[in-house]
Amino acid sequence: MQLLFVHGLGSTRFDFLLNARRLRRHGHHCSAFAYWAAFESLASIRQRLIARLTAMAQQGDYAVIGHSLGGVLLRDALLQLPAGVRPPCHLFLLGSPMLATQANQFLNRSRIYRYLAGPCGQLVVSASAMAAIGLPALPTTCIAGTRGLTGRYSPFGTQANDSIVRTAELSLERFEDVVTLPLRHPMLPASAAVGAAIASRLRQ
Template identity: 35%
Template sequence: MTVAMQALFVHGMGRSPITAFPLLRQLKQNGFSPSWYFYSVTFQNFTSISRRLEQKIERLAAQGDYVLIGHSLGGVLLREAVATLPPGTRMPTRIILLGSPVRPSRIAKALKRNWLFRLATSDCGQLLASDDRMEHVAASQVPTTSIIGTKSLGPLKKLFGDEENDCVVSYSEVCADWITEEIRLPVSHTFMPSNSLVVKTVIECLKADQPVLSPAPDQNQ
């Protein structure tokens, strides 16, 4: 029997896997075996979070083929974790980034000295504000799709100018020459994992890679 393709979701900063419930549900209904990874930026630093994620990915890789989906900071963590996988580890067939920055966030830079921001986001917030640290997060070496939100608000014009943005990150903060595919959608940043258009697009991208999939096993049986 063919084993269902595994799909791991990693949420963004200050969020939780609950934000991706519609995506996880649709993944299962479309023949994938979905799972998620939870972390807290308030109580864990970037290195400890990414190392634990690396271990989870190792376990997935040992079980068969898999894809990775990361929202915002989740995509940064995925790139770091994949880059540090032990030699010989099975690599993901695709990474999908949802509004995930590949360069420092101008919002994080603006808030990096704010005590409330520092308290809530700790080391991960400072990483997103750092040119040097973001530059040292490895580029993806596997096929990578970046889903980019374009739904912004007028009051943000002072921060982003005329640059395309999703209310949190701008186009220049999420684009890179190593990204295989860019998809722009009229959605805002925070609720991308639960947005029906984003969910539909993710499923279409993954099914294009795996046109024939067996139904995911019912783990409750």
């Protein structure tokens, strides 16, 4: 099976390297899609991602994996695939929000964040922009981390989170297949437990 990983905001394609090695042992061919948040427009990223997905579809069955913002970009591109292009057999969303994120809205107060995050950063702080990106009609697994700090000293208060994204922002109720793991947001792409969850669903 062809697998394509799309990284999150402020991270890189190499975040998935360990799981790519694990999944290759199961016979899967892993690749990654990279983008430059500070310098690329959302339209440019979407166009390149659609072209990549189209090329994969021409080569046979494939599945896609998006971490955080990467999952948002994948949902956006998948909903705009040209007619006749085969969709992936499975979409995996790792800590990928369906709603505008509180953490990014806070960071957006900083001029440095706005510069480094570029248009991608503005996407995840906009409630209307995030609401406009739907969920493709294909088998989807939402993997949520739950190891974020809660309580008196947490910026999230009593709300469950993975240290960056609140669980409520994942909209778990929209998914038939949800996996919760005691992991923090940055660790999701490299986690062996995440790799195992992906491999088990691809076997099905």
